[in-house]
Amino acid sequence: MTRIVLAIYFAIVTGFLLLPLIFLVPISLTDSQFLEFPPKSLSLRWYREFFTDQSWLDATLVSLKIGIGATILSLLLGTLASIALVRADFRAKGVLTALFIAPLIIPSVVLALALYIIFLRWRLVSNIYALTLAHALIAMPYVVMIVSGSLRRFDMTIERAARILGASPVRAFVHTALPFLTPAMFASSILAFFASFDELIITLFISGGLQTLPVRIWNDLSLKLDPTVPAVAVMLTLVSIVGMSIGEVIRRRNELRYQTHSVPEA
Amino acid sequence: MRIRWTKTLLLLAPATALAAILFVYPVFGVLTLTVHDGTSFTAEPVRQIYASQLAIIVLQRTFVTAATVTLICLVMGYPMAYFMAGLTPRRRVMATYLILLPFWISILIRTYTWIILLGREGILNKTLSSLGLTGEPIQLLYTPVAVHVGMVQILLPIVVLTCLTSILDVERDLVKAARSLGATPRQAFWKVVFPLSVSGAATGGIICFILCLGFYVTPTLLGGRTSILIANLIDLQVHKTLKWDLAAVMASALLLATFACLLIYWGLTRKRSEFATGGLAR
Numbered sequence: 401m402t403r404i405v406l407a408i409y410f411a412i413v414t415g416f417l418l419l420p421l422i423f424l425v426p427i428s429l430t431d432s433q434f435l436e437f438p439p440k441s442l443s444l445r446w447y448r449e450f451f452t453d454q455s456w457l458d459a460t461l462v463s464l465k466i467g468i469g470a471t472i473l474s475l476l477l478g479t480l481a482s483i484a485l486v487r488a489d490f491r492a493k494g495v496l497t498a499l500f501i502a503p504l505i506i507p508s509v510v511l512a513l514a515l516y517i518i519f520l521r522w523r524l525v526s527n528i529y530a531l532t533l534a535h536a537l538i539a540m541p542y543v544v545m546i547v548s549g550s551l552r553r554f555d556m557t558i559e560r561a562a563r564i565l566g567a568s569p570v571r572a573f574v575h576t577a578l579p580f581l582t583p584a585m586f587a588s589s590i591l592a593f594f595a596s597f598d599e600l601i602i603t604l605f606i607s608g609g610l611q612t613l614p615v616r617i618w619n620d621l622s623l624k625l626d627p628t629v630p631a632v633a634v635m636l637t638l639v640s641i642v643g644m645s646i647g648e649v650i651r652r653r654n655e656l657r658y659q660t661h662s663v664p665e666a
Numbered sequence: 667m668r669i670r671w672t673k674t675l676l677l678l679a680p681a682t683a684l685a686a687i688l689f690v691y692p693v694f695g696v697l698t699l700t701v702h703d704g705t706s707f708t709a710e711p712v713r714q715i716y717a718s719q720l721a722i723i724v725l726q727r728t729f730v731t732a733a734t735v736t737l738i739c740l741v742m743g744y745p746m747a748y749f750m751a752g753l754t755p756r757r758r759v760m761a762t763y764l765i766l767l768p769f770w771i772s773i774l775i776r777t778y779t780w781i782i783l784l785g786r787e788g789i790l791n792k793t794l795s796s797l798g799l800t801g802e803p804i805q806l807l808y809t810p811v812a813v814h815v816g817m818v819q820i821l822l823p824i825v826v827l828t829c830l831t832s833i834l835d836v837e838r839d840l841v842k843a844a845r846s847l848g849a850t851p852r853q854a855f856w857k858v859v860f861p862l863s864v865s866g867a868a869t870g871g872i873i874c875f876i877l878c879l880g881f882y883v884t885p886t887l888l889g890g891r892t893s894i895l896i897a898n899l900i901d902l903q904v905h906k907t908l909k910w911d912l913a914a915v916m917a918s919a920l921l922l923a924t925f926a927c928l929l930i931y932w933g934l935t936r937k938r939s940e941f942a943t944g945g946l947a948r
Contacts, residue, residue, distance in 0.1 A: 402851075403749075403752065406745060406748065406749040406752075407749065409745055409746070409749070410745075410746055410749045410750070410761070413742060413746055413822070414761075414764055414765065416819065417765065417767075417768050417819060417822060417823065418764075418767060418768060419779070419783065419819070420768065420771065420775070420776045420779035420780070420783075420819070421767065421768065421771065423779060423782065423783060423789065424775070424779055427782060435782055437782070437789050437792075473684075476680070477680045477681040477684055478681060480677045480678070480680060480681065481677060481678050481680075481681035481682070483677050484673075484674045484677035484678045485678075488671070488673075488674040488677075490671070490674060496678065496682065499682070499685050499689070499690070500681060500685060502685075502689065503685075503689055505876065505924070505928070506693070506880075506921060506924055507876075507879060507880025507897065507920050507921075507924060508880060508882070509880055509882050509896075509897040509900050509901065509917065509920070510693065510696065510880070510900075510917045510920055510921050511689070511692070511693065513696060513900055513904060513910075513913055513914070513917050514692035514693045514695060514696045514917070515688065515692050516904065517692065517695060517696065517699070517910065517914075518691065518692045518695060533684065533688060534688055536684065537684055537685065537688045537689055540681065540684070540685075544681075594770075598772040598773070598774070600772075600773075600774055600883060601882050601883070601897075605901075605904070614772065614774055617774055617775075617778075618774065621778060621781075621887065625781065625782075629775075629778060630778075630782075633771070633772075633775040633778065633779075636771075636772065636775065637770065637771045637775065640770045640771070640772075641767075641770050644770050
């Protein structure tokens, strides 16, 4: 009896959680000038609008550039740091780990204000490279968490075997641990990319005249409710669901593959 | 495999440099701005905030909103997690994906959908009036109700998943023991599962509370003038009134509150590992 009540409750609340998704798609397919539900006639008009409007395309391009730059940077820096955090022994380990994760935990508006003040002083507001660096900072926690977590599960005997067989430390790492880490790096780069691609508050403060896609949506929302936004939203959601699913599938497959070979730590 | 400290240094240097230049230094700058005006130490910004009716009201409102949203999430989330804990592992994974699905839509867009749903001419009002339940459209958008709905929708998955982990951490044998000693399922839940999982649920609540404190998008889009939160006030003071020192004081207060919550969180999680198993396992 209790189970049935709980199941119904679960279904209702899950429905509440998925509500935005359920309504977004039909709304984006409207043919009218205004947001309406249910749409009187279906069309891809607002999707077309997105692809023909230069300002939307420009914003997408800026977001892509920053997102890719931030992903590469955070992946590189985060992976290097993770190796040291997992493999080396030093006092400041806890502090450094906390430092790398911190940008994810502290309220974005604090970081936005802090960056805005120094970027004004350094004349970096609306500089795309500075913005990319800031995005790399907020994407790095994902890389550090996922890659160091994966590296911790890596069975070191394989790498030791490579070293005993005469490989240099770097070569041994590249041929044994790196293939093991690749899926984690892939999964974390997807998360890192979307951390940057979705970032709004920090970007609003320090982007100046630069418009990323979220900033473009934000500016649109404060003017009027035009149906291009739902169309963009649906496309963004599709892209992120596909991207994150691929990342997740690869991560899981890898875990399974190595699970059977790994030796439990003594 | 141990690595040498020169290598360690080289590996850590780039990431540390990035975090130092774009995180530690700027945040430290904000903190100093609250007590230092560039030439000498001053208590003026803190005093101004303390004297400002608006700042005090918004600070209070932020904490009250965060507490309310956290409470709603816990009360809504715990039964969800309890239901999920009783599923077969395979189904539980599917339920988890379902819960996490909205997580992949950006907060901006999820908030935006609430505008469409809750507006005066929105879907909810239309449905209600077509069912003949309401004559006049109800004002939902731009009220604290809308802000709470939006925030709960965003934060609930986090609370559900932390509650789930803490319920799953409770030793199954303890429940069996209670049942074999004559407890009804209800008694077994209230005397065993609930007390052992409540501290884990509390850690989820703390994470939720911390995240609530910094909310910006939801109160801006769904709240009216009377429901702005601290993040909105910081934004106003930077971009409209140009009082950076006041913005810095509010940001520091926010940072301090976050840090205090983290300390409680660490305290709770440190205790939890022995707590969840009742000191019996291992």
